[in-house]
Amino acid sequence: MITIESLTRTYGDFTAVDDVSFTAEAGRVTGFLGPNGAGKSTTMRVLVGLTPPTRGSATILGRRFAELPNPGREVGVLLDASAQHAGRTGREILTIAQRTMGLPKSAVEETLAKVSLTATEADRRVRNYSLGMRQRLGIGTALIGDPEVLILDEPANGLDPAGIRWMRDLLRGFADQGGTVLLSSHLLHEIEVIADDLVVIGQGRIVAQGSKQELLAAAGTLARADEASALHGALADKGIAATVSIDGAVRTDADPAAVGQIALAAGIALTELRPADGAGLEEMFLELTAASQREGHTDTTEGAAA
Template sequence: MITVESLTKRYGGLTAVDHVSFTAQPGRVTGFLGPNGAGKSTAMRVMVGLTEATAGQATILGRRYTDLPNPGREVGVLLDASAQHAGRTGREILTIAAKTMGLPTSRVDEMLARVSLTDTEATRRVRNYSLGMRQRLGIATALLGDPEVLILDEPANGLDPAGIRWMRDLLRDFADAGGTVLLSSHLLHEIEAIADDIVVIGQGRIVAEGTIAELLASASTRVCAADVTALATALAAAGHEVTLTPDGAVQTDATPAAVGELALAARIALTELRASDGARLEEMFLELTADTQRESRLTDLEGAA
């Protein structure tokens, strides 16, 4: 369990993380989603004590990270797979971590097998590793101490599709066994595929959060009828918001069920009725990524949510 409370980090005039609060629950994968430079990495560094917060705090398993007696045994951390001494072998890097945590070296072999690094690869220097191999090594380091919590910054970076699939299964199993997973990504579809809960961050602030179902669920219904005008009138009369789309359909905030009942009562034959595609999150995310009109767009979304 990770609890982040009103976490703020300022660099001079720049606020990299702005009153961020959320909870990553055990048994669930929490996706930390945001465009590059949104403050994800800074927030994660604060969580593990590498960066001091300007205000607010983060606790992991109820304690501040820096107060954990042997953090590697409780929290697996991977912030940057490239941050390794290029002259060490993969095995040596794991051995150092195992020794620091007080684990037997047999654990190193277990982890190498777990992340599918072969003996030959493990005896090569990290200088010669691909980014994908470094990510696997980083995951192995994070899992080494059999932690309860995982904090991973962009772990899928550099992995091939099979590797991404492997990572997804691994994190799923970890969460299903009761572990807490917090992983960041700037790719929506990656988060969609793996996370149970999503925290969306932009410009250092949380702009949306909730379960994946909530966030991906449509906020509106698309409906077509033989008599569109009558349908629109009936919906408006029932107090729903109604917009006509250019292709002759009606877009409304009523649920499909409500629309169906209304249409039945008004004896209007429907030709199409469905929840609009869960485009809200993606749209919001695109808006976040684009620099223009960010503020106004976010206000709209917050009003709509």
């Protein structure tokens, strides 16, 4: 189990992590979701003792990382898959971890098999690895000590759809055996398929948390019409409050049948009408992302995308 309590981390007068509290439970995969610059990596860096908290605490299995007797055996960490020594082979990197943790030699081969790196790939230097291979190797390094807790920062970065499915199955198996998994992502859909619980962070603050089911099962209806404002007006005439999002989706707490009746009576052709599953979360996340982009935290990402 991971416990974060009232954690704040400031850099000068900038608050990167602002009074954050959440737990990641054993037997569950907890997704830590937030747009670029939200404070995910900072939280994780505090958690594994790479940077001290300004206020509050972060513990793993009830202890601060520095107090864990043999950290690699208790917690597997992947913070930056490209931080691996480029001149070493994958096998060498795993062998160093195996010796440091005092594990049997067989742990290296077992780990390579677990993360699906072939013998040829294992003997290649990391500089020649694809991003996906680096992620697999990084996950292998996190898993080799057979830890109880996994802390993975953007582990799905660079994985193709088959790789994401592979990771989902691996983390599912790990959690089903009682392990605790905390993984971060800036992509809602990526984390949606993997996580049991979600913690959503924006600009250093927690904006939502709960089980994936709770968060995705936001009640209400999503409807679209050629003229969103006409539909909005027709609903308002019947005393039903609705919102129109930037992409023209009309959302309301009324059920789909009521919305359909009102649209029919008003002569409005609907192009979409359905329960708003997850739309609330998606919209909140889009707003968060838009807000952080307005503040210019994602300059490099925008540059790269352009």
